[in-house]
Amino acid sequence: MKKKTNDGTSVNSPLLRRPIQRMFFVFLLPTFIAFCIGFVYPFLQGMYLSFCSFTTISSAKFIGIGNYIKALEDATFTHAFWFTALFAVISVVLINVLAFLVAYLLTLKIKGANLFRTAFFMPNLIGGIVLGYIWSMIFNGILSKYQTSILMETKYGFWGLMILMLWQQIGYMMIIYIAGLQSVPEELIEAARIDGANRWQTLIHVTIPNVMSSITICMFLSLTNGFKLFDQNLALTAGQPFIFQDDGSQIKTTEMLALNIYNTFYGQSSAARGTGQAKAVIFFVLVALISVIQLRATRSKEVQQ
Amino acid sequence: MKKKLISILMAAAMVATVFTGCGGDSGESASKSDNGSVYWLNFKPEADEALQDIAKTYTEQTGVEVKVVTAAEGTYEQTLTSEMDKSNAPTLFVVGNQAAVKTWGDYCLDLEGTKIYEQLSTDDFTLRKDDGTVASIGYCYESFGIIVNKTLLEKAGHSVDEITDFASLKSIADEIHANADTLGFDAFTSSGMDDSSSWRFSGHLANMPLYYESVDDNWTECPAEIKGTYLDLYKNIWDLYTTDCAVDKTSLATGGYDAEAEFMNGEAVFYQNGSWEYPTLSEKLGDDEMCMIPIYCGAEGEENNGLCSGTENCWAVNANADQKDIDATIDFMTWLVTSDEGTKMMTETLGIIPYKAAPDSKNVFLENALEYSEAGKTTIPWTFNYTPNVDEWRAGVVAAMNQYDAGGSWDDVEKAFVDGWATQYKAANQ
Incomplete structure (x- = not known):
């Protein structure tokens, strides 16, 4: 193997480089400490707390798996899970199809493409709570004509959240798709055209396989965003309408997982904080698992250019 | 080269954000006096300004440091949860109803027999734990x-x-x-x-x-x-x-x-x-x-x-605080409900206070309440x-x-x- 020659900068001199290489951990240390403080420690602490009963984290008492049993027995949690799963699946499909479509149209060299890109991307820059309140005004402005509001029916809440989510996310995913589409080699498209492929065939057999890496990342982002949705949910419906069951329990029909965890943790007395924590761990495992499966599935379809 | 520079800057920025958090806290604890200090976690945003002023007056008169922090509207529970975990936890906080007593009871000092408790003119607003000890006492009612x-x-x-x-x-x-x-x-x-x-x-x-x-x-x-x-x-x-x-x-x-x-x-x-x-x-x-x-x-x-008539404004003293901080806190509370400046501020900003030295309130609605009774x-x-x-x-x-x-x-x-x-x-x- 040919040794790399000194290109003139003294930093690359072996005399200087070797001691630096030997002391690599000193350079890694700041980042590593930050990673530990910001991620590893809170994560392990959170895991531990899910097995405890506590009011503040310094007063935690170990109680075993009781929190997990309570969390899994909680009907509102199961309802929130299925509601969230349904929401995530539908939003993944709609966001990606629409974002791809918009990206495809905007790479066709139409007039004002840059203006459109900017305009479509803008909703992403607005915070979730603000969006939730703005859209709640829009929806209720329309629904009040029919003497109802978004809080009255589960389906209004569901599709309201969906519209909000699409409006916010499509622009973001569109940018990623545009980058992907622009990196598809011209030669491949040209070759396909010479071979007599029409637009549709080119799209299916050449373009899409080549933007598979963008699809992977967009699917990943929209799926995890769907599962983690919180601010918009809180601001738009806060779980309403409720169903009041005969055993006295109530189900918040539009409450998603993250909001359910928040309500368990802060809405109830400290007895439920451990349960909230256990739900959060279950939530993490679920989201991690689902996104790993999704990554595997789409990665395997990616092609090397 | 450029990339390296960027990554160094990023690392520096990250380290800076991690350590700025520590800076403020250590400064405060260093200036803490030996006589104990008071940290009041207030839950009424509208009273914040008046409370900051009265805290300053008290510090000028006695030299005891009083810190008043106000939780944003509707986030008292969240703020209290995180503040209670710090080494400088609030010494004076609000436990306003039975649900809060359930959650925070272990943190509440039994106030019965303390000198602030003796200043109360009524026991109507006192909240008690399951074992009958006093968790919190009203400081104004509405x-x-x-x-x-x-x-x-x-x-x-x-x-x-x-x-x-x-x-x-x-x-x-x-x-x-x-x-x-x-x-x-x-x-x-x-x-x-x-x-x-x-x-x-x-x-x-x-x-x-x-x-x-x-x-x-x-x-x-x-x-x-x-x-x-x-x-x-x-x-x-x-x-x-x-x-x-x-x-x-x-x-x-x-x-x-x-x-x-x-x-x-x-x-x-x-x-x-x-x-x-x-x-x-x-x-x-x-x-x-x-x-x-x-x-x-x-x-x-x-x-x-x-x-x-009633209240959700009930004072609880942190049982886990240092004894000298507890003493300082109870002194401060007593001053608020007995001194001229204290009672004046309390009545003007919060309403009628259920203490022996309470002056009359100018609030029409509270006068109505008195007239009815x-x-x-x-x-x-x-x-x-x-x-x-x-x-x-x-x-x-x-x-x-x-x-x-x-x-x-x-x-x-x-x-x-x-x-x-x-x-x-x-x-x-x-």
Whole structure:
């Protein structure tokens, strides 16, 4: 193997480089400490707390798996899970199809493409709570004509959240798709055209396989965003309408997982904080698992250019 | 080279953000005096300015450091949870109802026998733990009822004295509502059910049925189950509020109405709220133009009722704090309710304080409360302070009332009220 020659900068001199290489951990240390403080420690602490009963984290008492049993027995949690799963699946499909479509149209060299890109991307820059309140005004402005509001029916809440989510996310995913589409080699498209492929065939057999890496990342982002949705949910419906069951329990029909965890943790007395924590761990495992499966599935379809 | 520079900058920025957090705290603890110090985690944003001033005055007079931090509106529980974990935890905090006693009881010093406890003029607002020890003591109390714009009421041809029970309230309100177009104002302000207003009904108005039931059943602590015997009264008054009003009841859930502004602009005669509204309302209305009457909802003997007086403003002292900080805190509390400056500030910003050295308040509504009780009427306590998992319970009641307003059945409100109570009680006491 040919040794790399000194290109003139003294930093690359072996005399200087070797001691630096030997002391690599000193350079890694700041980042590593930050990673530990910001991620590893809170994560392990959170895991531990899910097995405890506590009011503040310094007063935690170990109680075993009781929190997990309570969390899994909680009907509102199961309802929130299925509601969230349904929401995530539908939003993944709609966001990606629409974002791809918009990206495809905007790479066709139409007039004002840059203006459109900017305009479509803008909703992403607005915070979730603000969006939730703005859209709640829009929806209720329309629904009040029919003497109802978004809080009255589960389906209004569901599709309201969906519209909000699409409006916010499509622009973001569109940018990623545009980058992907622009990196598809011209030669491949040209070759396909010479071979007599029409637009549709080119799209299916050449373009899409080549933007598979963008699809992977967009699917990943929209799926995890769907599962983690919180601010918009809180601001738009806060779980309403409720169903009041005969055993006295109530189900918040539009409450998603993250909001359910928040309500368990802060809405109830400290007895439920451990349960909230256990739900959060279950939530993490679920989201991690689902996104790993999704990554595997789409990665395997990616092609090397 | 450029990339390297960027990554170095990124790393530096990251380290900087990590360590800036520590900077502030260590500075504060270094300046802590040996005499102990006070850290008051306040929950009333509107009182923050006055409390900061009084803390400064106290420090100037005694040299004891007093730090007042105010949690943002609606985030007291969250702020308290994280602050309690710090090495400089609050020494003085607010534990305002039974649900909070459940959560924070272990952190509350038993105040019985302390010198601040001896200054109390009444035990009415003292909250106790299950074992009977004192968790927190009231530091001011408030009253709520129906605020009346007397000028408008007279314009409509009636006077406050005519209203003595639900029937008279209803007939006057119905008449005003029927003639709203010619009068130019309506009977009640809007009863908005968004988070900024729904507590007036899921909390304060719900006090009426809860109070009557608590009298029947002699509640001394939060009952595991309630019967909802007096929910008809709740329905009576809610129907009146939502019918004799300028806005459509189906729009209450999300309308974003501002009842306070409506009342100040003279758009309605009646406005259910509390004595804390006085500073704001008095900017527009004179003291002789408004008064507060009891919430009449059709109960037997309600003509002998006064206003609902109580408080969620209860001081608790952190039992885990250093002894010298505890002593400093109790000294500070005692000063607040005995010294001239302290009592003046407390009365002006917070209302009447239940302590022996309390001066009179200039708040019209609190004067009304006193007049009623001096006339021998029953002061209604804040029974809703018993509510288990109060936020969750209220969320259920609000959701059910929204359905009812939109044409749904009242059964759901009863379910949310009665069954919801049992469910939340179980959840809170598991």
